[in-house]
Amino acid sequence: MRVLITGGAGFIGSHLCDFLLKKGLKVICVDNFITGSPSNISHLKGNPDFMFIEQDVSEKITVDGEVDYVLHFASPASPADYLKFPIQTLKAGSMGTYNALELARSKKSIFMLASTSEVYGNPLVHPQKEDYWGNVNSTGPRSVYDEAKRFAEAITMAYHRVYGISVRIARIFNTFGSRMRLNDGRVVPNFIYQALNGQPLTVYGDGSQTRSFCYIDDLLEGLYRLLLSDMNTPVNLGNPGEMSILEFAKLILKITGSKSEIVHLPLPEDDPHRRQPDISKAKQFLKWEPRISIEDGLARTIAWFKMHIRPGQGPLTKENVIEALKDVIDPELGISVVDLELIKDVEILKQEKGDFVKVKMTLTTPHCPLMGYMVKSVKERIEGIPGVAGADVELVF
Numbered sequence: 428m429r430v431l432i433t434g435g436a437g438f439i440g441s442h443l444c445d446f447l448l449k450k451g452l453k454v455i456c457v458d459n460f461i462t463g464s465p466s467n468i469s470h471l472k473g474n475p476d477f478m479f480i481e482q483d484v485s486e487k488i489t490v491d492g493e494v495d496y497v498l499h500f501a502s503p504a505s506p507a508d509y510l511k512f513p514i515q516t517l518k519a520g521s522m523g524t525y526n527a528l529e530l531a532r533s534k535k536s537i538f539m540l541a542s543t544s545e546v547y548g549n550p551l552v553h554p555q556k557e558d559y560w561g562n563v564n565s566t567g568p569r570s571v572y573d574e575a576k577r578f579a580e581a582i583t584m585a586y587h588r589v590y591g592i593s594v595r596i597a598r599i600f601n602t603f604g605s606r607m608r609l610n611d612g613r614v615v616p617n618f619i620y621q622a623l624n625g626q627p628l629t630v631y632g633d634g635s636q637t638r639s640f641c642y643i644d645d646l647l648e649g650l651y652r653l654l655l656s657d658m659n660t661p662v663n664l665g666n667p668g669e670m671s672i673l674e675f676a677k678l679i680l681k682i683t684g685s686k687s688e689i690v691h692l693p694l695p696e697d698d699p700h701r702r703q704p705d706i707s708k709a710k711q712f713l714k715w716e717p718r719i720s721i722e723d724g725l726a727r728t729i730a731w732f733k734m735h736i737r738p739g740q741g742p743l744t745k746e747n748v749i750e751a752l753k754d755v756i757d758p759e760l761g762i763s764v765v766d767l768e769l770i771k772d773v774e775i776l777k778q779e780k781g782d783f784v785k786v787k788m789t790l791t792t793p794h795c796p797l798m799g800y801m802v803k804s805v806k807e808r809i810e811g812i813p814g815v816a817g818a819d820v821e822l823v824f
Contacts, residue, residue: 431455431494431536433484433527434501436463438606439541439599439646443498444468446647448476455490459483461515462503467606484523485515494534496654499527499579500541506569506695507612513571520575521582528586539595539654540583542661544702545573546598554669554703557598557661567697580661587659595653600665600704603724604643605731614638618676619725619732622685632694634673637701641666642724645717652713665704666717682725745773787821 430447434440435456440463444454453476456468460481471477482488484501502519503509509516524540531538547555548563563573580596587594603615621628641664649664670678676689709715749765772789 428495429453430496432498433457436468440500441467462508485518488526488530494536497531497536498539505611505613509572516571517575520579524579537593542596542598543576544600546577549699554705556705564697569697596661598661598663601638602641602646618679622679622683622687627688627690628676631692637669637671639666639669639703642719649715652715663704663706669703785819789823793824
């Protein structure tokens with residue numbers, strides 16, 4: 428089976444490339460790096476089942492051979508990005524969706540659209556169900572993203588009705604995890620970066636506005652189940668746990684141990700006051716709901732950020748690796764692997780820009796329930812360093 432993913436070098440898209448490759452699919456990644464990053468997919472270089480095409484999706488997409496699935500994930504997705512690239516955002520949602528649909532039609536592929544909770548605008552109904560039409564300012568600064576996605580949904584359903592294309596529409600709510608850009612303007616990387624660097628956490632307004640945060644691993648499972656289903660109408664994918672931005676800021680401070688203060692800035696125009704998905708449809712038809720708690724997901728994400736931020740300021744060190752692994756928690760004892768004294772030594776065997784980084788970790792015991800996650804965590808953090816092609820992590824006892 429062969430799948431094409433537009434926006435495949437972005438935050439969600441790159442994780443989706445990894446996820447589907449592990450499921451045995453051959454992946455074609457299309458991206459123009461306007462907001463995606465080469466480092467997100469550098470570890471896939473040389474994989475015979477992975478192909479990369481650097482292209483703007485607002486231009487015709489041409490691929491030889493069969494394509495079983497076309498997944499359209501290309502678009503600037505954070506307020507900072509789509510306010511910086513308003514025309515490109517509109518083109519990704521309009522022309523990009525059209526071109527991806529045309530490819531799916533010509534290849535007789537199943538088509539998936541990455542839509543967004545932003546189609547609900549500043550909702551007047553809580554929580555938001557798929558049959559809610561939304562409350563959107565069609566000419567405000569956020570409209571370039573909101574209306575682009577609303578158009579994308581409309582043309583996707585038109586292709587389904589007119590041409591009989593099998594389509595999937597995922598309305599994705601706030602998602603977080605590794606590979607989020609430090610400067611993308613979203614609340615999770617903003618707060619984590621500020622907390623880790625001792626900077627004030629910037630809360631807009633009084634912080635009473637709410638969001639619902641889903642960890643990337645949970646979203647990937649939801650997307651996969653939706654892809655394999657026969658659901659042709661929109662499906663909400665997100666974590667129904669709702670919390671205020673002020674509560675979220677305090678949680679970040681607690682997990683990082685940061686002493687940063689919280690400061691308040693004016694609320695941006697059209698910023699949604701509440702955002703919470705009703706995932707009844709996903710639970711009933713996909714048998715899906717998030718499994719990873721926000722505390723666990725944030726601990727993993729913060730650990731990745733620690734490794735991602737510090738190597739950019741100097742060589743990767745033993746101390747960097749150990750510090751990042753303080754957030755890898757034994758699920759039964761609730762204690763980090765560092766505090767459990769499971770790590771005896773860390774050795775940086777090789778570190779060259781543009782090459783592979785090799786790390787050897789000596790553990791005190793072979794009976795560590797988190798060995799697989801430790802290897803994955805260290806790999807992900809090191810591979811986030813610009814210029815690093817990949818990482819090998821060896822565990823010894």
